[in-house]
Amino acid sequence: MSDDAPIPAPRRTIALVGLMGVGKSTVGRRLARRLHLPFADGDAEIEAAAGMTVSEIFAELGEPEFRAGEARVMRRLLQGERRVLATGGGAILNPETRALMKSRATTVWMRADLAVVAQRVQRRDTRPLLRGRDPLEALEAMAAIRYPIYATADVTVDVAGGAHADAVEAIVSTLEAFWAQDPSS
Template identity: 50%
Template sequence: MVTRLKKTVVLVGMMGAGKTAVGTQLARQLGVPFVDTDHEIEAAAHRTIPEIFARDGEEFFRARETQVLERLLQGAPSVLSTGGGAFLAEANRDLIRDKGVSVWLSADLDTLWQRVRNRNTRPLLRTPNPRRTLADLLAAREGIYAQACITVPSKRGTSVERMAQRVQEALAAYPDVMED
């Protein structure tokens, strides 16, 4: 029996939650394309996200993020990985709700910190105390992420393959997302 994805799955959550890794595996399991919105923004701008933030600011970046998200949601069903701040904008949440299904990969602070602490590609963590900044971002964003259609907890030690399987199981239980 072949299962077909009827809507685009949009993975949301904090940096380090596993959106790209889990999304890549989930797309492979479902036989659909995987697209990372941050990579799409970088390709369109011919600059990295840190360069966009430094030159044009966060507001400019967020506007491009909405444009890219809108374009990607018009296409055939796929798995989209979004940047950590994408779901914060009400316009983006509305777009996702209208054209796809949102899945929050939730993770605790320790798990997130273990995954992002050695990376310098996170412009929002370029602060004197990046762990405290991450904690503040998590506290400020959790209530918004909780508005996602589906929540799948991401715990340290869970394999990417198992996480993708858990997301697929949650999608199968959610109405009007998959069909046989």
């Protein structure tokens, strides 16, 4: 499928879920352009609302306050206009956020090989949940808890270490098949 092929207009927000480092933000921006929708990055929206970086929020206020702010921001974004939304890796763990995603969005689990993700995330030291930890071990521990929840997404797309354009096209193809089965989505 080429980038100019017509795509049915999504009726709902497209919420990208998955572990940190799978490419939700980068792929999400491209997907939004492809679907002619606005894009929102959950972490960037949290930072804007708090006036602090995610790392600063974790360091100064702690993870519980970050999660509370994340839930407020996700509620606002999910109740707003249709968009492509790159959620933080832990956003879907909140039951209220998960329920809002179920009722207001089509969720896409971007799943990738943990070794590939571990290589990506160790390039930058901006991820508070990985500080001082072996990235692969930390991601494996997160996956054990989060994968069963991610698996409740409407669709799952395996994204490898390849080009972001390939991930976008895989998501578009998977969404088109999903929409053909359930046009109300």
